[in-house]
Amino acid sequence: MSxxxxxxxxxxxxxxxxxxxxxxxxxxxxxLELFAAKGIDSVSVRELTGHAKVNVGAVNYYFGSKAKLAExxxxxxxxxxxxxxxxxxxxxxxxxxxxSARPDLASVVRAFIRPYVDPAMKTEGxxxxxxxxxxxxxxxxxxxxxxxxxxxxxxxxxxxALAQCCPEIPxxxxxxxxxxxxxxxxxxxxxxxxxxxxxxxxxxxxxxxxAAATEEALVRYLVGALSAPV
Amino acid sequence: MSxxxxxxxxxxxxxxxxxxxxxxxxxxxxxLELFAAKGIDSVSVRELTGHAKVNVGAVNYYFGSKAKLAExxxxxxxxxxxxxxxxxxxxxxxxxxxxSARPDLASVVRAFIRPYVDPAMKTEGxxxxxxxxxxxxxxxxxxxxxxxxxxxxxxxxxxxALAQCCPEIPxxxxxxxxxxxxxxxxxxxxxxxxxxxxxxxxxxxxxxxxAAATEEALVRYLVGALSAPV
DNA sequence: CTCAATGTCAAACATATGTTTGAAACATGT
DNA sequence: ACATGTTTCAAACATATGTTTGACATTGAG
Numbered sequence: 134m135s136x137x138x139x140x141x142x143x144x145x146x147x148x149x150x151x152x153x154x155x156x157x158x159x160x161x162x163x164x165l166e167l168f169a170a171k172g173i174d175s176v177s178v179r180e181l182t183g184h185a186k187v188n189v190g191a192v193n194y195y196f197g198s199k200a201k202l203a204e205x206x207x208x209x210x211x212x213x214x215x216x217x218x219x220x221x222x223x224x225x226x227x228x229x230x231x232x233s234a235r236p237d238l239a240s241v242v243r244a245f246i247r248p249y250v251d252p253a254m255k256t257e258g259x260x261x262x263x264x265x266x267x268x269x270x271x272x273x274x275x276x277x278x279x280x281x282x283x284x285x286x287x288x289x290x291x292x293x294a295l296a297q298c299c300p301e302i303p304x305x306x307x308x309x310x311x312x313x314x315x316x317x318x319x320x321x322x323x324x325x326x327x328x329x330x331x332x333x334x335x336x337x338x339x340x341x342x343x344a345a346a347t348e349e350a351l352v353r354y355l356v357g358a359l360s361a362p363v
Numbered sequence: 364m365s366x367x368x369x370x371x372x373x374x375x376x377x378x379x380x381x382x383x384x385x386x387x388x389x390x391x392x393x394x395l396e397l398f399a400a401k402g403i404d405s406v407s408v409r410e411l412t413g414h415a416k417v418n419v420g421a422v423n424y425y426f427g428s429k430a431k432l433a434e435x436x437x438x439x440x441x442x443x444x445x446x447x448x449x450x451x452x453x454x455x456x457x458x459x460x461x462x463s464a465r466p467d468l469a470s471v472v473r474a475f476i477r478p479y480v481d482p483a484m485k486t487e488g489x490x491x492x493x494x495x496x497x498x499x500x501x502x503x504x505x506x507x508x509x510x511x512x513x514x515x516x517x518x519x520x521x522x523x524a525l526a527q528c529c530p531e532i533p534x535x536x537x538x539x540x541x542x543x544x545x546x547x548x549x550x551x552x553x554x555x556x557x558x559x560x561x562x563x564x565x566x567x568x569x570x571x572x573x574a575a576a577t578e579e580a581l582v583r584y585l586v587g588a589l590s591a592p593v
Numbered sequence: 594c595t596c597a598a599t600g601t602c603a604a605a606c607a608t609a610t611g612t613t614t615g616a617a618a619c620a621t622g623t
Numbered sequence: 624a625c626a627t628g629t630t631t632c633a634a635a636c637a638t639a640t641g642t643t644t645g646a647c648a649t650t651g652a653g
Contacts (some may be wrong), residue, residue: 135405135640154600172500177640183504190601209534220643253438266500270402272556287585288564308565309580326502330510334518340514357591358584384630407610418632423612430611 136173136203137273158196161186164206169259171325173203173267207264210282214248214261218287221247222294225352229297238298242355243348247290249322250348261357262323265315299360310359317355321347365435365487366403367503383420387425389415390440394436399489402556403497434505441513444478444491448517452524459527468528472585473578475521475544479547479552480578492553503581503588540589545587 147300163185169178178199185191191219213353222250226313229236249258266349268276329341341347393415397406408422415421426432451474459466479488488499498506518541525537554560559571571577 156600177500179640188600189641190602190643191600193579198641207624230536269550269554269556270496281563285560287562288560290566305565306583308561308569310584311564312561313547313551313581313584317547320496320499320550320613321543321545324499326499328516329537331542332517333511334515334522334541335535338535339538347534350536351543353536353593354540354543354588355593358588359464361583361587363583381641406611409610410648420612420613421630422630424630428611 134269135273136200137267137275138200138271154195155189156185156187156191159187160202161206162193164202165210165260168203168206168222168263169256172263196278200275202291204279206298207260207279210257210260211279212255212266214254215283216285218244218248219290221292223266226294226297236294236298238360239356240315240354240360241291242314242352246318246348246351246355249318250344250351251345254283258322262319263323265319269319290360295359302363306363307359314355314359317358318351321351336358365503366430366500367497367498367505368430368501375549378451384425386415386417389417390422390425391436392430394432395440395486395490398433398493399486400481402493418515430505434509437490437509438513440487440490440494441509444484445513445517448474448478449520452520454526455522465530466524466528468525469582469586470520471528472544473525474588475583476548476581477579479548480574480581488552492549495549496553496569499546499549525589532590532593536593537589544585544589547588548581551581571579 147278160181162180164176167181167184173215179189182189182191186342192199192202196205209216223242224239225244248261251258264276264279292304292307292311295311296302296304324341331341339350341344367409390411394406397411397414412421414421422429422432431575452471455470456466456475461507478491481488488511494506494509499509522534522541524535525541526532535587554571561569561571569580570578
């Protein structure tokens with residue numbers, strides 16, 4: 134059973150009204166890091182509370198359940214990332230409009246993959262990837278709600294932008310390609326192998342620990358994929 | 364903890380020497396189906412033995428542990444799939460050689476994705492995807508061994524074939540693109556959402572339950588991705 | 594200060610899961 | 624028919640995990 138499957142059982146014992154309890158914040162921060170690094174289901178509340186230096190019961194005390202904590206973490210994340218991505222995309226589209234040119238496909242792609250590859254957003258990107266993966270592999274009403282609410286509109290905008298970049302390609306094609314792109318990126322960034330297969334296969338020629346190189350290779354791949362003729 | 368993390372604890376109570384026990388076979392078959400459909404960790408041995416109409420202890424009796432069963436199932440699968448894929452690829456390369464032309468990129472791609480999209484290999488493809496996913500998300504020495512042994516040589520052959528298709532692209536680039544392609548395909552075919560996001564986003568225009576349409580869209584995407592200029 | 598609200602803690606609880614056990618049933622060769 | 628090796632079965636076991644509990648500590652307003 135995955136985290137999001139478990140519903141609450143009963144209401145919290147008591148309610149923390151308005152205290153900015155240190156424990157609460159530490160739990161959220163630790164959850165962010167651990168969930169991003171190992172996936173939600175692989176982090177037990179004992180491990181979580183241990184790292185956060187907080188009692189085992191704290192998660193249930195403050196959040197009601199592990200599932201509620203995860204939901205909260207993911208919702209906050211979705212809001213932050215979604216906003217930033219839309220800003221990035223809007224900027225690309227605005228620039229193109231000012232030059233009265235079609236937007237640049239590579240720029241749109243970069244706006245899309247930024248959260249996943251920007252070192253400054255490493256944890257957030259990994260966490261987002263976990264959310265998507267979680268939903269792809271074990272969809273629940275909760276993950277469904279989060280995706281629908283925060284990422285469906287985003288997806289529509291990106292599909293629209295892609296269609297602007299390549300007007301010769303019929304729009305429905307971009308629904309396919311968009312979901313393929315999500316698959317490509319999400320699984321790429323959530324590869325947790327300590328020694329990545331790439332270095333083994335390529336005998337060191339390709340190095341996935343080089344973030345810039347990974348980004349460039351991804352952009353080349355995705356631009357080619359998205360602009361392929363039908 | 365994932366299946367493959369668990370080692371054996373002690374030797375089996377007794378050994379089934381040479382009987383083709385019905386139970387044993389039924390367990391393997393059921394494991395194949397359930398693992399492919401839900402992922403390994405999501406299938407409890409009680410669920411498994413329940414479906415196989417076999418006692419709970421049977422898995423441990425015949426295979427020693429759930430992990431050993433999974434390993435066996437996956438190794439058998441890896442052998443079957445790997446052989447078929449190499450045959451497919453060799454045929455494509457041979458045909459090209461006979462025409463003394465470069466091999467067709469789309470044909471190579473089709474040889475690669477066949478196990479994942481061919482309806483006749485539906486279960487096997489899903490199972491293979493589960494193995495790759497398992498390794499990407501929670502690599503263990505067992506998954507590592509299986510991948511290395513059965514799929515690294517295959518990967519090298521495909522990279523070689525891709526380089527033949529596009530001689531103007533430097534070979535190291537194909538190591539990147541090959542792993543990206545694996546990501547794309549694996550996550551695409553392991554999407555278990557009953558109502559796929561695609562139909563929601565595209566308002567029904569794109570239908571992932573249409574296997575042929577999915578394959579064509581995938582081929583277009585991958586051919587574009589793999590042949591993109593550097 | 595008082596005391597009620599809030600937070601902390603260790604221990605216990607409930608459940609799910611992989612595994613083991615020991616007896617009974619079955620099969621098979623002599 | 625017996626003995627022996629094999630299979631089946633229900634029950635118990637061990638462990639991991641999320642959760643709850645009740646006692647105790649801390650805090651802050653009146």
